[in-house]
Amino acid sequence: MPRFMGFVRMEEGIGMPPQSLFEAMDSYIGERAASGVFLDGGGLYGTEDAVNFVVRKGELSRVDGPYAEAKEVVGGWSLLEYPSVEDAVADQQKFAELHAEHWPEVTVVATLRQISEGPDAAAD
Numbered sequence: 001m002p003r004f005m006g007f008v009r010m011e012e013g014i015g016m017p018p019q020s021l022f023e024a025m026d027s028y029i030g031e032r033a034a035s036g037v038f039l040d041g042g043g044l045y046g047t048e049d050a051v052n053f054v055v056r057k058g059e060l061s062r063v064d065g066p067y068a069e070a071k072e073v074v075g076g077w078s079l080l081e082y083p084s085v086e087d088a089v090a091d092q093q094k095f096a097e098l099h100a101e102h103w104p105e106v107t108v109v110a111t112l113r114q115i116s117e118g119p120d121a122a123a124d
Contacts, residue, residue: 002114003039004088006078006095009109011071012046021102028098032080037091041078072109088112 032038050065082088089112096110 001081001083002085002088004080004082005113005115006041006080006092007074007111007113008076008099009072009111010075010106012073014106017103021098024098024102028095032091037080037082039079039081041076041080043076044074047073085114088114 029038029041047065047067050067052063052065054061054063080088080091082091092110092112096108099106099108099110
């Protein structure tokens with residue numbers, strides 16, 4: 001079955017989501033974990049303690065957070081497995097709809113990317 005990474009991007013420093021979103025997400029994730037779709041995932045702390053290693057033209061540099069230029073950050077991630085790409089896309093839309101319903105005042109980008117199974121594997 002194809003595997004996917006889900007990412008949630010949002011503006012940093014916008015505060016905590018409402019309790020209703022936490023409750024809706026607990027239910028959503030619990031159902032998917034029980035069915036074997038949700039393999040792992042979680043929220044991420046802000047960029048204040050983040051570390052980037054940048055390789056540019058063969059030179060390595062380290063850049064520590066916080067990043068003043070960052071407007072949008074990855075706030076959460078998930079590892080998912082679905083029978084098909086269509087199932088994954090439909091379920092990612094449900095995930096995004098939970099955010100629209102329970103936290104409408106923020107802009108959230110829910111991204112779904114299929115995980116490559118190697119250089120010779122074609123995406124479904």
